[in-house]
Amino acid sequence: MSKENSTREIWLVFWILLVVTAVEVILGIIKPPVLIDNYIIGVTLLNMTFIILTIVKAYYIVYAFMHLGSERKNLKLSILLPVWILIPYLLFILLTESAFQEFMLHG
Amino acid sequence: MKQEESKKNFWGGGERPMEASYGKLMMWFFLITDALTFSAFLGAYGYHRFTHSAEWPVADHVFTHFPFVHGHYPLLYVALMTFILIMSSVTMVLAVHAGKHMNKKGVVIWLFLTIIGGATFLGSQAWEWYHFIKGTKQGALLIPSGENGQPRVAHYLHDDSHGHDDSHGHDDSHGHDDAYAGKSEPIQAAYLNGDIVPEELLLESRQVYGAPLTGPEAFQYNEYGHTTFSNFFFFITGFHGFHVFTGVIINIIIFINVLNNVYQRRGHYEMVEKVGLYWHFVDLVWVFVFTFFYLV
Incomplete structure (x- = not known):
């Protein structure tokens, strides 16, 4: 671009x-x-x-x-890296726990 | 890109290592935090959805209205809303483009269209909320004593896809239209998770419509399924709508400044670019809300 x-x-x-x-x-x-x-x-x-x-x-x-x-590469990375790392991490924890929770509630 | 710049004092101050102005950097950092906030909300939505997947409603059966037309039109209205927001994002980027060329007239036209697009989106969302709160004609049966004391809703035969464990739209992919053919038939029995509601439960249950947002029963139930569904709907689309609202207000302020030649005198239209970043972010969030609330 x-x-x-x-x-x-x-x-x-x-x-x-x-x-x-x-x-x-x-x-x-x-x-x-x-x-x-x-x-x-x-x-x-x-x-x-x-x-x-x-x-x-x-x-x-x-x-x-x-x-x-x-934009410059360093700006790109400082914006994208936190998002790329933290969001998958958050979703991994939440969605794994929800599968466990459903198993505990409904078997 | 200035590759040949001396690296010695690059991070030592007096330089702009990211070649972006202070305002733009701060807008980007704000948007990162906002992106994390929204991902937390959508993640929490996913958590509750998978935890209660048996009682979670199918969005196709909740958002089925289209203005001035009667009938069953899933996804079309929200697709129109998405189109409006993408369109206003395009006009915004065209305003930024015109600003880079110091073309005041271009900025005025495109920014004005962006404001109109944002306002239209807000109006569409109000319409969507109205129908969500008001509910369907047939409503549902509210059974107060469910699992863990949670109230549950039972649905009628012609609408039975709510009750089954098909939160991913699995069972109703075929014969989808047939489920709605008998809409005018008298109600015979209500179904809860695929089973007919027993007589003794019918006695303590009552008819409910929609999802109350105000009054003593606010957030207590919704006719579509598990209560957290409507709570998340109000919260996430409401928080996104609040972003759109503030975006429109900021755009109006910048629009007035453009008309008053503020940026012409300043020599650059970077402020349009900064509010543009915010506006595109609002569009970006909607893309995800659209997928996770309406499609998946």
């Missing part, structure tokens, strides 16, 4: 975000059985698709719209 974000690039990112959101909504409405009946690490393929597409959208918003892609 160049320092001067041209309007063409902005609209390109807009179309990417729009198409990804449309794909999510269509998948959410039709719910293809293939994606629902198959699991990957305990999550249905459909939900995994949603999570991956969400991260794709987040990438484009942060890198293109918030211009993080054209």
Whole structure:
């Protein structure tokens, strides 16, 4: 991404975000059985698709719209590293505990 | 990037090692803390959802309204809201772009459109909340004495997908429309987790609609499922809506400053860039709220 974000690039990112959101909504409405009946690490393929597409959208918003892609590397890392480390850590603890909690409550 | 800069005194002061102004850095650090706050909220939502997955409602059956149209339209309204917010993010980045070229007219137009987009989103959210609080026509049966003294809700036949253990929309993927075909039929029996509610429980239960937000019964139940569902809905979308609201207010202040040539005199439009960062962050949070509240 160049320092001067041209309007063409902005609209390109807009179309990417729009198409990804449309794909999510269509998948959410039709719910293809293939994606629902198959699991990957305990999550249905459909939900995994949603999570991956969400991260794709987040990438484009942060890198293109918030211009993080054209910042210095040290600024990029000091913003992204805390988020990359702390959020997965937090989610790992919470979601593992919830599985245990449900087991204790409902067996 | 100035690679050839002398590294000797780089961190010794008087330099800008990150090549970003003080205001921009502080905005970024604020956004990191805010991102962690929202991830804690969404993580807590996930915790409660998986803990009570049997009683957790399917979002497809809760958010089914669309303005001026009757019928069952899951996801479409919230998709429209997402589109509005993404659109206002685009107009914001175009305003920042115009600001970099000292194009006052461009900043005025795009920032104005951003404010309109934000206000539209807030209005849409108010509509969504109204229907969530008001509830459906058929409502649900509230059974006061559930597990651990928690009240539980039982649903009627034509809406029985609530009661089953299919919080991931597993069972209703086929014949989805059939479940709603018998909407006008008289109510015969209520179902709790797939079983018909026994007679003695029916006596102590009562009919409830929606999710009360005010009054003596606020947060005591919701017709959709486990009580924490509506609590998290109000809290997380409310906290996000509060961000949108403050974002609109800040955008209006900056808009007035732009009209008064404040940034033209200052020689740069960096303030537009800073509020732009905040605005994009609000959009970013919505992308995650959309996924984890409505899709997953």
